[in-house]
Amino acid sequence: MVDRCKTDRSFCYGWCVATPTRSAPDGPKSSSGGHGRSEARERLLSTASRLFYREGIRAVGVERILAEAPATRATFYRHFPSKEDLVLAYLRGVDAHTRAEVRAAIETASSPADALRAVGTAVADSLAEPEFRGCAFLKAAAEYPDPDDPVRRVVLDHRAWYTTTLAKLFTQVFGTSPRRPDPQHAARHFVMMRDGAMTGAHLDGVDSVRAAFNRGVEGLLTVLH
Known part of the structure; x- marks a missing residue:
């Protein structure tokens, strides 16, 4: 293969x-x-x-x-x-690669906060690739709006995994204090910023979008922590 x-x-x-x-x-x-x-x-x-x-x-x-x-x-x-079936194989391939990329970022990071930064860096770096055309999952979701469609379900499953993985990292970053921020909220905020960066990079300029996204990730780690 x-x-x-x-x-x-x-x-x-x-x-x-x-x-x-x-x-x-x-x-x-x-x-x-x-x-x-x-x-x-x-x-x-x-x-x-x-x-x-x-x-x-x-x-x-x-x-x-x-x-x-x-x-x-x-x-x-x-x-x-x-x-x-071919479309599903395509999206499952995207999913598999993304999972491997995120797993590598987590395994090589020195702390949960650095793992989140590494995941963010992977997103930011992808925006500057010559053939970048946005997020494969967001593009597929726009073409398959029916929530019961198998293609749409693959998209939703991927996003659920991505958000859950981020939430676990934010849980470790925020600790166990009763007054800690909500890790799920932080994870959804991260995904929202990522979606915006993926959509806006080719419209508003890669450099400015990357910078804004990186500031947003750092803000989640410092302002909320």
Whole structure:
């Protein structure tokens, strides 16, 4: 399986998508094996992820993906029974990468406060990536407003995990004093700032948005603490 985090950054915040190779439409199975993984599947997923992020999920059809991968229709449906399955795989890949990024920030930090700063730095740094187009989850949510849609549920599950993870860190930062700030409130505030930064960076300028976001994170750690 291609290591997307060490290859071409085709989009930011979440998942580094490898540039698909122009091999035969029905390439050989990867030597890694297992779980139905193959070079063709990875090529389809990489191509779709790049297009979904840059152009929108609903704007990109299966035929476009097949042409750019390249792959045959039979190969596509062997790995993804429907376009929705491909969309879900795309978002789950973003989710997996983000979880790994946050976990690494927490594990390497010297304190819970520094872990929160590291998570914030990862967000701020993503804004300056050349191919940055906003948050993959916010973009998907805008295209799938039905709360019962499987795509929307993946988005909500990701946000719930993200907020809960931040709340646990804020709990450690604030301590056990009865007068401590509410960690859940602080976590939601962090997510709100992150959403705003992801949305506004390409409108208001990366430098100013990054600076404002970093000040906001520091404010949560100092003003509320």
